[in-house]
Amino acid sequence: MSTLGDVEDELAATLAAVAHRTRVDDAAADRIRRHVPDLQAALARRSEAASTLLTDLATAAVIAANSRSLDLKVHGEQRAAHAASARSRFALGAACYADRYAGNLAGLREEIPRLRDFGVTVLHVQSPFARREDGTVDLRRGDPGLGSIDRLTDLAADLRLSGISLAVDVAPDGSVSTFVDDLLFLAGRGVEVFLVADREIAEIAAPVLAIGAPGVEVLAAAPESSALWQAFATGDAAPLRRAVEQRDGRGDVVAVRDADAMRWATDAAELTARYTDGRSFARGIETDGGVAGTTASLAGVEAGDPLGEARVALAHAILFSVPGLPMLWLGDEVGQLNDPTFRDDPERRDDPRWAHRGQKPRDRYAQMTDAATSAGRIHRDITKLIAVRHTTPELDGSRLIAFDVPVPSVAGYQRPGHHAVVLVLANTATEPAHVPAVTLSGFAATALDLIEGIEVGIDEGLTLPACGFRWLRVSPVA
Structure with missing residues (x-):
C-alpha cells in the first residue's frame, strides 16, 4: 500500500521525466499532478502500470497541449472550469450519420x-x-x-461558435499509446x-486528455436501451427499474x-418475435x-x-430525467419511421440496421409544427420535455434514488x-396503473406536475x- 510520501515521490518522478523530454x-505541471494518479490507477487495472508507458502518455499529452491553438486552449480552459455543466439539465446530445442526415460534413454545417x-449542446457525428485496406479505422x-479531416475541423469550429461540442465515436485499435495519440490529434482539430x-480504455484516455486537452471529455458509450423495450413488450418494468437504478x-x-441493433439481455427469441412478427404494436426488423x-x-x-406516440414520449421522459448525457437520434424528434429502401441497395440490403439509419425525413420535419400530424405531436412532446428539463434544477448532477412502487408495470425513481x-x-x-396512497405517503399531500404545470x-x-408518466416535484414529510 502506497503512503502519501510514495505517491508524492512517484508524481515528482513522472513530472521530472516528462520535463526531461x-x-x-x-499549468501543465499542475494538470500532471492532478490527473496522473487517475492514469496510474487506470493503467494498473489493465496490468499496464509500467512507468515507461505512464511517462510516454503524459509526455504525449504535454506535447499536444503545447501545440494547441490559442482559441482551443482558451475554450478548453473555460469548459474545464465549468465541467459540471456538461452533465447539467441544459446538456443535450444529438446523433446522426452525416451522409444520411445532411449529405456530408459540409451539409451538417448548414444544420x-x-x-x-433545438437546444443541442453535443453533436455526435x-x-x-x-x-x-484491412478494414480498420484511420482516425487521422x-x-x-463525407469530407477530409480539415472539413471535420471546420465543422468543429462552427459548432463551437454556436455553443455545440463535436463528438465522435472511436473504437480502440492497436496499442494504447497509438490510440491515445490519435485522440490527442483529433482534440487538436477541435473534437471535444x-x-x-471500451470502458477500461476510456478510463485511461480520460486523464491523458485532461492533461493534454483540458475541457475535452472521454465518455464510455453505453446506451443500454434494451431494458426499456423489454418493459414495453411485456408490461413488466422490473428490468427497466434495475437499469435506471x-x-x-x-x-x-x-x-x-x-446505432446498432438492439440486443436483449434475456429471452432474446421471445422478445425479438414480439418486435418483428407484425402482430404487436412494433415494426422492428430482425437482425x-x-x-x-x-x-x-x-x-x-x-x-x-x-399508444405509439405515448411510448415515444415516455421513452424520452426517462431519457431526459436520468443521470448522464441524453443522446437523441436526429429524426426521432419528429418520429422518423423505418426506411425500407435499404433493401434496394446492394451494399446495405443484408444489414437491417440501415432500416433505422434512413435519410433525413424532410417530409416529417415539414410537419413538425403541425399538431394535426404525428410528427408535429411527437415534436411538441419532446420539445416540451426539453423545456421543462431546463427549468428543473433537480435534474442536474448524477444523483438518483430508487423508489419502490408495488405495481409491476411502473418504474419509479x-x-x-x-x-x-x-x-x-x-x-x-x-x-x-394506480400507485397506491401508502406508496406516496412519505410526501406531502400535494405535488407539482412539472409537465402540466399544475398541482395534483x-x-x-x-x-x-x-x-x-409523471414528473412530480414532491416534498418529503419529516
Whole structure:
C-alpha cells in the first residue's frame, strides 16, 4: 500500500521525466499532478502500470497541449472550469450519420442553426473516418464520402461558435499509446467529446486528455436501451427499474436506442418475435441476435398503434430525467419511421440496421409544427420535455434514488435537489396503473406536475395513464 510520501515521490518522478523530454509550464505541471494518479490507477487495472508507458502518455499529452491553438486552449480552459455543466439539465446530445442526415460534413454545417435552436449542446457525428485496406479505422483521415479531416475541423469550429461540442465515436485499435495519440490529434482539430466503446480504455484516455486537452471529455458509450423495450413488450418494468437504478452516479451517454441493433439481455427469441412478427404494436426488423428499428417504428407509430406516440414520449421522459448525457437520434424528434429502401441497395440490403439509419425525413420535419400530424405531436412532446428539463434544477448532477412502487408495470425513481425532490413515475403497460396512497405517503399531500404545470393531490394515490408518466416535484414529510 502506497503512503502519501510514495505517491508524492512517484508524481515528482513522472513530472521530472516528462520535463526531461519536453517543455512543461506551470499549468501543465499542475494538470500532471492532478490527473496522473487517475492514469496510474487506470493503467494498473489493465496490468499496464509500467512507468515507461505512464511517462510516454503524459509526455504525449504535454506535447499536444503545447501545440494547441490559442482559441482551443482558451475554450478548453473555460469548459474545464465549468465541467459540471456538461452533465447539467441544459446538456443535450444529438446523433446522426452525416451522409444520411445532411449529405456530408459540409451539409451538417448548414444544420447548425436548427440544432442550436433545438437546444443541442453535443453533436455526435457517427463514424466520420476513413478505413484502411484491412478494414480498420484511420482516425487521422476523413471518410472520402463525407469530407477530409480539415472539413471535420471546420465543422468543429462552427459548432463551437454556436455553443455545440463535436463528438465522435472511436473504437480502440492497436496499442494504447497509438490510440491515445490519435485522440490527442483529433482534440487538436477541435473534437471535444470522445465516445469510447471500451470502458477500461476510456478510463485511461480520460486523464491523458485532461492533461493534454483540458475541457475535452472521454465518455464510455453505453446506451443500454434494451431494458426499456423489454418493459414495453411485456408490461413488466422490473428490468427497466434495475437499469435506471444503475444510473446513480453515472455521467456517460444514455439513449433510447443505439446505432446498432438492439440486443436483449434475456429471452432474446421471445422478445425479438414480439418486435418483428407484425402482430404487436412494433415494426422492428430482425437482425443477428437482435432487432433494428427507429424509435417511432419500435414504439408503434408506424403500425398506427394508438399508444405509439405515448411510448415515444415516455421513452424520452426517462431519457431526459436520468443521470448522464441524453443522446437523441436526429429524426426521432419528429418520429422518423423505418426506411425500407435499404433493401434496394446492394451494399446495405443484408444489414437491417440501415432500416433505422434512413435519410433525413424532410417530409416529417415539414410537419413538425403541425399538431394535426404525428410528427408535429411527437415534436411538441419532446420539445416540451426539453423545456421543462431546463427549468428543473433537480435534474442536474448524477444523483438518483430508487423508489419502490408495488405495481409491476411502473418504474419509479427520485432526483433529489437542494430544496425538493422530483419523483418520476413511468407506466410501461397498455392499461392505466394506480400507485397506491401508502406508496406516496412519505410526501406531502400535494405535488407539482412539472409537465402540466399544475398541482395534483397524491394523498389518495395516483393513476398513471397507459404508457404514461409523471414528473412530480414532491416534498418529503419529516
